[in-house]
Amino acid sequence: MCCLVACAHASEGPPASGQSGAIAHYAVTIFDNFDGARVRACVEGANIRAWVPIDNSAAHGLSGAWAEGTAVEATNGRIPLRESSHTSCVDYETRFGSSRFRLDDSSAVILSQAQWLWRPDPFPQGLNASVRFAVPLGGQVSLPWPRSDATYFPAKSAFFTETYGVFGDFARQTFSVAGATVDVARLGPRPPDDDVRRWLGRAVQTAASVGDRFPRDRVHFVIVPVDSPGEEVLFGMVRRGGGPSILLLPSSDATVGQLEADWVAIHELSHLWMPRLVPEDRWLSEGIATYLQEVLRARCGLQDPTRAWTRIHEGFERGRRSGTGRDLSSESRNMNRTGAYHRVYWAGTAFAMEVDLRLRQESNGEVTLLTALSRAEQRWSADARPVSAAVLLHAMDDAAGSRFIEELGGKYAAKSDFPDTAHIDSREYRRIRAQITAPAEKACGVSAESSP
Numbered sequence: 001m002c003c004l005v006a007c008a009h010a011s012e013g014p015p016a017s018g019q020s021g022a023i024a025h026y027a028v029t030i031f032d033n034f035d036g037a038r039v040r041a042c043v044e045g046a047n048i049r050a051w052v053p054i055d056n057s058a059a060h061g062l063s064g065a066w067a068e069g070t071a072v073e074a075t076n077g078r079i080p081l082r083e084s085s086h087t088s089c090v091d092y093e094t095r096f097g098s099s100r101f102r103l104d105d106s107s108a109v110i111l112s113q114a115q116w117l118w119r120p121d122p123f124p125q126g127l128n129a130s131v132r133f134a135v136p137l138g139g140q141v142s143l144p145w146p147r148s149d150a151t152y153f154p155a156k157s158a159f160f161t162e163t164y165g166v167f168g169d170f171a172r173q174t175f176s177v178a179g180a181t182v183d184v185a186r187l188g189p190r191p192p193d194d195d196v197r198r199w200l201g202r203a204v205q206t207a208a209s210v211g212d213r214f215p216r217d218r219v220h221f222v223i224v225p226v227d228s229p230g231e232e233v234l235f236g237m238v239r240r241g242g243g244p245s246i247l248l249l250p251s252s253d254a255t256v257g258q259l260e261a262d263w264v265a266i267h268e269l270s271h272l273w274m275p276r277l278v279p280e281d282r283w284l285s286e287g288i289a290t291y292l293q294e295v296l297r298a299r300c301g302l303q304d305p306t307r308a309w310t311r312i313h314e315g316f317e318r319g320r321r322s323g324t325g326r327d328l329s330s331e332s333r334n335m336n337r338t339g340a341y342h343r344v345y346w347a348g349t350a351f352a353m354e355v356d357l358r359l360r361q362e363s364n365g366e367v368t369l370l371t372a373l374s375r376a377e378q379r380w381s382a383d384a385r386p387v388s389a390a391v392l393l394h395a396m397d398d399a400a401g402s403r404f405i406e407e408l409g410g411k412y413a414a415k416s417d418f419p420d421t422a423h424i425d426s427r428e429y430r431r432i433r434a435q436i437t438a439p440a441e442k443a444c445g446v447s448a449e450s451s452p
Helices: 193-208 256-261 264-273 279-299 305-321 328-338 341-363 369-377 389-400 405-414 427-436
Strands: 004-006 023-030 036-044 050-053 062-067 087-095 108-112 118-121 128-136 140-142 164-168 171-177 180-186 218-223 233-239 245-250
Touching: 036 118, 087 118, 128 140, 128 164, 164 218, 164 245, 171 193, 180 193, 193 218, 193 256, 193 264, 193 279, 233 264, 245 264, 264 279, 264 369, 279 305, 279 328, 279 341, 279 369, 279 389, 279 405, 305 341, 328 341, 328 405, 341 369, 341 405, 341 427, 369 389, 389 405
Parallel strands: 023 128, 180 218, 218 245
Antiparallel strands: 004 128, 023 036, 036 087, 050 118, 062 087, 108 164, 140 164, 171 180, 233 245
16 A cells, blocks of 8 residues: 655645635545545534535445444435534545546546535535645645645635546646746646647737736646647647636647647637536637637737638538537537537637627727627626526626627527628628737737746
């Protein structure tokens, strides 16, 4: 049995205390082979009835639970307490499912915290939570949560929404860009640290150019190199439980220049300007992020403006050929089953483009989709649970001083055919299109400084 040590990290200090007085402490011991964990969880200052998993998919991994040394029978992952008290502790063991993104030659795994983090039920408002880890000797942990030395401090959303965590032996680096702390966990030897810093630093600054600031104080990246000839970055996904965490799968053969010019990291970062949306409204968030990945790269010199508009045209054509004939809301809700991704993403892109063109035309260039997003973003709740498109659209109308965005969004959601986009090539809009992709060197400049 390999001895266990608590993993150490740079001190950043715990977050500000909540107001309820309730405190939860977790001690998480990762098993030697990284296939599970034993957790001791205690809550003080709140009466709770049970400990429950973040979602039902994690419930099957619970292999045992104990209260004061006595086995507790759990149902659907729910660990009941015999009686409510102001201090309640349980011990439980979970077995992890296989990590989809684990490298064959890596001794690190990528896990959702849902596989080991159970929350108190009912959940105390203003709960202050801390998590300490013990991992096999030489191992470490990387999560998108504030930390101080060996202790992490997850926010409320970490108990309701999944995020990425990395456990084991991996490379780690931290730097600052656009006022945000960038924390990177990388499995495998490539890309090297200098290339990662240049690639992701440029991507964060490009996303920040929406509002001359980045919408989060910190962002966590998990980098898993893969064998993917012909594609600079095979896949990307953002999760938000307790803070934004972005998984990226770059080609192990990609050069740093190719990574900088690629769209995937900028697409995922663009999502952070918006709240997380319910499944039927994903056309909106995916469409805006797709539009931004093209126009921001053109504004920041990562692709030629002509190429940006060509890519958008080509995307519209793919969107027209895709889909099942449902309205856009239904296509969004079912796209993981039907595969109608092009229809959903590019119809949403058409919406973003139409909003941008109309805002610029009506304001003589003073108000844009970018300024509307930047102003509206400050209204989102810190809670990472999904909201409806109406929340985003109404806030954008208010921020832009317009009256058409929410109504237009309703029309797009109800359409069962692909929107007409021929007007973007008209003489009326050519001048505005040039403004959209005009260079913005000042907003796109990069200044990355290593943290101590």
